[in-house]
Amino acid sequence: MHQETLFIESREDAVKALAQRLGGLKRLASYAWPTEDIDKSHNRLMAKLDPSRREILSADDWDLLVRIGAEHDCHLLKWWADDTQGYQRSQPSDPKDPDDELATRIEQATAVLAKSLDIYSRRQSARTLKTVKSLK
Secondary structure: OOOOOOOOOOHHHHHHHHHHHHOOHHHHHHHHOOOOOHHHHHHHHHHHHOOOOOOOOOHHHHHHHHHHHHHOOOOHHHHHHHHHHOOOOOOOOOOOOHHHHHHHHHHHHHHHHHHHHHHHHHHHHHHHHHHHHHHO
């Protein structure tokens, strides 16, 4: 078990703490940009973590790194954000089964379709009654 980092001052420090947990900045960079050369991705991450450089750690980068941490059961970045924003630390949820999600979507679509067909049938019946009444 790794010891929790006691004081993390910035987002960049939080990312460095995550990298330490995952085996270093090179490994974290290789997870973040797997299609790039490992040295190039490492340099890219280092540039984003260096405040004196032009590159910045964007919101998309942050989301990617939080997701990588979650995949490796390390929620340090999410919890750091919760702590600094004044929220209570949230716990990770159970992974969702794609088949269950698809089944739920199909059930919801079926309910909407059934309701639409009911409305359509009533309107057709009402039209038929109007036609019959006007013929009399």
